[in-house]
Amino acid sequence: MPESPPSATTTLCPSCAEPLDPGDRFCEHCGADVQAPPPAAAPPSGGGSPSGAGDAGPAAATGPAGAGATGPAAAPPSGADGDGARPRTDAAGADAGAAAGGYPAGGEAAAGDGPATDSFLLAPPQGQGQGQAQPQGDGDTLALGVPLPATKLSDPREEEPETAPEAETVCVACGLGGVDADGYCEHCGHAQPRQRDHQEQELEGVAAVSDRGLRHHRNEDAFALSTASLPDGSPAVAAVVCDGVSTAYRPDDASAAASAAGGESLLAALERGAPADEAMRGALLAAFEAVSALAEEEPAPDGAAHHNAPACTCVSAVVTGPVFTVGWIGDSRAYWIPDDRTQPSARLTEDDSWAARMVAAGLMTEAEAYADERAHAITGWLGADAVEVDPHVAAFQPESPGVIVVCTDGLWNYAESAAEMAAAVPRDARTRPLHSARTLVGVALDGGGHDNVTVAVLPFPAAVSRAGFPPDQATDGPGGAVNGL
């Protein structure tokens, strides 16, 4: 429609009433999903918008909204029944994987020694000679369900907009109705964006973005970021990413509980001086406990098919000095993406999935296994009804700078191999981790957004004050337990 409404007004975020820039997918101020506003979004009237009309906000970097929203519906997954596997409902994976041309062995080979499923002892952190107080991350402010601290971008345009006049909350779907106390439109009934639909956080040295995607009605992913000082004063930076199992009851609560508990446990242990691998294993177990505890809270309401205890996956990475440590249960993943793209990137985790198990057991080729409809059924998860608890922990010592990408399958379904992930990660990821995380979420949304998508980007070496690279000394621990990259 070329015509503008007679009285041009600034489009305001339906959630926080801050002005929006044209083309914004998410509110720059509060992160609310604004991709379905009334269509007649007029440019800001003269001088009204501090952001400037022609200046696309950072969120615009994620590309056109909803490009893939009308993609074909994924084939329904039938319940996997072997090996105590747990069916995932995010069926998109199978399709996306197939569309991505299978699973080239090259992606695995790039990992050098391959993903480690054993734990490795780490050398004690080498003092960098700058043992001063590290910035204490405000990781404890990341409680899902409460407002996140406003994201700070390294963007010169950043300027606190004038407080917009208190606007009446209007439905993002029809633009006509108000919003009732339960969060539904009083005219068309549509659910309004919830805080958890889209969340962003950046701490010094790590950033993460989580999004509901385009095909799920709520975000069952969660993340936790934190930074801390080791006893020697050197920094530790961590990200925990969890994906709720949709077929279980309260998957959103499971992922929130797991990420919060895992992040807290990890940093507490590191601050006490625990080795990173031990801290990581403890964090996964703490996350496990937190999810299991949910099963004991309230029973599932009668009549709903919520017989399964709350469950989720968990993947975490923590950078401590010259090494970083990855831990996981389930099929959420971590990738190593070096700055120098001529160097090999690597997938660092091995899925607890039916397909991975089949391949590992030599029963099927990777292509065969991933073509099976049971491929994405997970064989390991956090939750009271988990068959076994088997935290996988691996440590890595890269020889060059880069980023660790920690993500749920909502992202890696669209960039499965290490090479594909490297192609999706912006070149400046290490210096702009939040921008990079947003870009990766955009990749998933543009690919169809079939699942919730969550991605954390951790620069290596830690991009916090005084972290140096390369380390002063080679840090082969006892037995040479650290993987080179």
Place this chain on the structure above:
Amino acid sequence: MARISKSNVPQFSVDIYQNEFLPEGGREVNAIVTVTSTGGGTSGGQPLPGPAFAAEGAPPSAGVVIMVDCSGSMEYPPTKMRNARDATAVAIDTIRDGVAFAVVAGTHQAREVYPANGGLAVADPTTRAQAKQALRKLTAGGGTAIGTWLRLADRLLASADVAIRHGILLTDGRNEHEKPEDLKATLDACTGRFTCDARGVGTDWEVKELTAIASAMLGSVDIVADPAGLAADFQAMMENAMGKEVADVSLRLWTPQGSEIAFVKQVAPTVEDLSGRRVEAGPRAGDYPTGSWGDESRDYHVSVRVPSAGVGQEMLAARLSLVLPQPDGTVEVLSQGLVRAVWTDDMAASTRINPQVAHYTGQAELAQVIQQGLEARKSGDMDGATAKLGRAVQLASASGNEDTAKLLAKVVDVVDAASGTVRLKARVADADEMTLETRSTKTVRVKK
């Protein structure tokens, strides 16, 4: 016991049971709504100080009129009239102190028996004794025009300023001395002004006729095949009436633009389609009257047609509130619940049928096939009757509705309940057939 609550309305709670997940293109949302009121006066017949039963000296806030059929047919067998008198006496004994009441004798016209002063008496030992004394004068003779009884009951109840207005109606025959349209007009006039339970004694009355009366008056209907059972039934009915604490409660359903209510049925304790009773209540909202409530729980099946939406969308399909009209024209919202719709491409989620919805869909079908089967049987369609009643046996058995299964077994020989294989009995007592028909709408709740 301290009673500090300003409003003595019992606590209402609303629980919604539904599968909110729809497939792409799905437009039908079904939910079972359980409404429970607690804090009302039902306590096994023990008098409780409650709002409907005011303290001594205060004006009564409940009124009851007992309508006793005194038509000529009540004379045969002679025990019938005596049993009716005895039952009415027991009911009078059950009326709590302070409750306003009257007794009406019904024939082709209605006559005040007690207090016979154009109004209601207030129950106390003296008035109860006087009322029972007046019953002795009741004799049988004349025709049957139930509409006149209801009109008189309405006038008597309207003469008192009471919140709960209830009638108890006993008849043994068809409504022969009144045109059906006259009865219909009376029901239209009285609906919402008082509630009324109806009982048919013997087997010469018309199930559909009495069912329609009780349904319109938001009351219960039952058969008392053996007049000897009247006293116990009257006592139970009166105790139930005495337990009512709040009248004129409505189920209000708001639907968003583009959505519409497909149907609203009460499904427990009995099946009753309320769809046609909708009274518009503002934009996109309608009220469905539910009558008076004591300590009790009822289930409703609400079906909503929603506009199609894309996978990943969520909307409110209906907002349900329980409302109580206030003197100033506004309503008090007693409780609320939400019926939601979420579109998903997870087939496992969208094809799941909520167990409560499945159960009550079956119970509604059970009531329907019993009525259709008995209708077919009456019209001589034995194959149709066998098929329908066989299906009824199957549904009753599968859902654990044992009372209905027992009633069915008096009408058909059950060969195999699980498959619904039955043979029609050659001889069926009228009372058994009428009992099955009258009670066909009684449901059971989901087995836990």
